[in-house]
Amino acid sequence: MNAIAFTAVSKSYGGVLAVDGLDLEVPAGSTVALLGPNGAGKSTSINMLLGLLKPTSGDIRVFGATPHEAVARGEVGAMLQEGTLIPELTVAETVDFIRRLYPEPLPLAEILRLADLTDLAGRRADRLSGGQTQRVRFALAIAGAPRLLLLDEPTAAMDVESRRAFWDNMRSYASQGRTILFATHYLEEADENSDRVVVVARGRVVADGTAAEIKASVAGHAVSFRLGGQSMAGLDALPGATGVEVQGGRVTLRTSDPDATIEALYRKTTLDVRDLQVHGADLEDAFIALTKEI
Numbered sequence: 063m064n065a066i067a068f069t070a071v072s073k074s075y076g077g078v079l080a081v082d083g084l085d086l087e088v089p090a091g092s093t094v095a096l097l098g099p100n101g102a103g104k105s106t107s108i109n110m111l112l113g114l115l116k117p118t119s120g121d122i123r124v125f126g127a128t129p130h131e132a133v134a135r136g137e138v139g140a141m142l143q144e145g146t147l148i149p150e151l152t153v154a155e156t157v158d159f160i161r162r163l164y165p166e167p168l169p170l171a172e173i174l175r176l177a178d179l180t181d182l183a184g185r186r187a188d189r190l191s192g193g194q195t196q197r198v199r200f201a202l203a204i205a206g207a208p209r210l211l212l213l214d215e216p217t218a219a220m221d222v223e224s225r226r227a228f229w230d231n232m233r234s235y236a237s238q239g240r241t242i243l244f245a246t247h248y249l250e251e252a253d254e255n256s257d258r259v260v261v262v263a264r265g266r267v268v269a270d271g272t273a274a275e276i277k278a279s280v281a282g283h284a285v286s287f288r289l290g291g292q293s294m295a296g297l298d299a300l301p302g303a304t305g306v307e308v309q310g311g312r313v314t315l316r317t318s319d320p321d322a323t324i325e326a327l328y329r330k331t332t333l334d335v336r337d338l339q340v341h342g343a344d345l346e347d348a349f350i351a352l353t354k355e356i
């Protein structure tokens with residue numbers, strides 16, 4: 063069963079087309095990263111999944127129902143980019159208040175444990191650090207034991223240590239067969255914390271697969287080397303070559319066939335090539351190639 067199904071969904075704000083014919087199915091039980099640059103349409107898509115925004119056209123289903131129905135049944139939890147806490151309430155009071163709104167909430171102690179808040183249960187909300195506040199917002203998102211958890215750039219205000227702890231907590235929540243969709247522009251987060259990465263740009267899906275598949279989908283390798291004072295003219299015409307960049311005297315030649323490129327570099331040119339290295343494309347290369355303006 064699909065937890066999420068977008069069918070030909072578009073959303074415009076006046077003249078701005080934020081989501082452009084989005085088709086996306088997410089089977090229940092998977093953890094999917096929605097990876098894209100600023101303005102790609104990630105928040106708009108998440109807000110539509112919550113029923114907070116209506117698509118201009120197309121259809122959205124959450125566990126086969128409309129977003130409104132799924133949210134009303136307590137099946138969807140969300141941690142959005144904004145949201146303040148009630149300053150006078152303690153962490154435990156805040157979480158308990160929200161969990162009681164749901165038909166089948168998680169026990170309070172389990173929520174506090176899953177969000178790493180057990181030691182902060184008695185702390186007032188206005189005495190929390192930015193990272194601790196984010197943990198409370200995560201606790202509120204999981205309070206109703208939602209089958210689908212939506213996280214919109216959840217680690218934006220966190221330091222490295224808090225991030226690591228956050229993703230550990232997210233994984234323990236997900237491990238019980240739940241579905242997670244999270245938006246991020248951090249490539250590493252997408253790579254390390256999801257089963258599948260959906261890359262969006264300009265409101266469209268531009269790549270969809272495991273991080274490894276996405277890396278492989280982009281011209282696979284780069285060959286880099288130093289050149290004395292010689293001209294680089296013609297390098298981009300070598301077999302397999304898909305692009306050339308120069309930085310600090312080092313030439314990087316992107317190629318779909320490193321063996322052919324290197325052979326031709328030595329046999330067909332008279333260049334004085336030094337310190338040659340071959341690299342696999344990384345997710346960042348793939349992301350830049352896939353999301354660049356055309």
Ligand SMILES: Nc1ncnc2c1ncn2[C@@H]1O[C@H](COP(=O)(O)OP(=O)(O)OP(=O)(O)O)[C@@H](O)[C@H]1O
Pocket residue numbers: 075078079080098099100101102103104105106107247
């Ligand atoms: N309320 C609004 N009114 C007008 N335009 C909007 C509104 N909200 C978003 N947009 C525009 O829609 C596009 C998609 O925005 P959205 O916030 O969904 O992107 P995003 O991928 O979440 O970006 P970010 O990573 O910066 O959060 C952008 O061009 C944005 O400027």
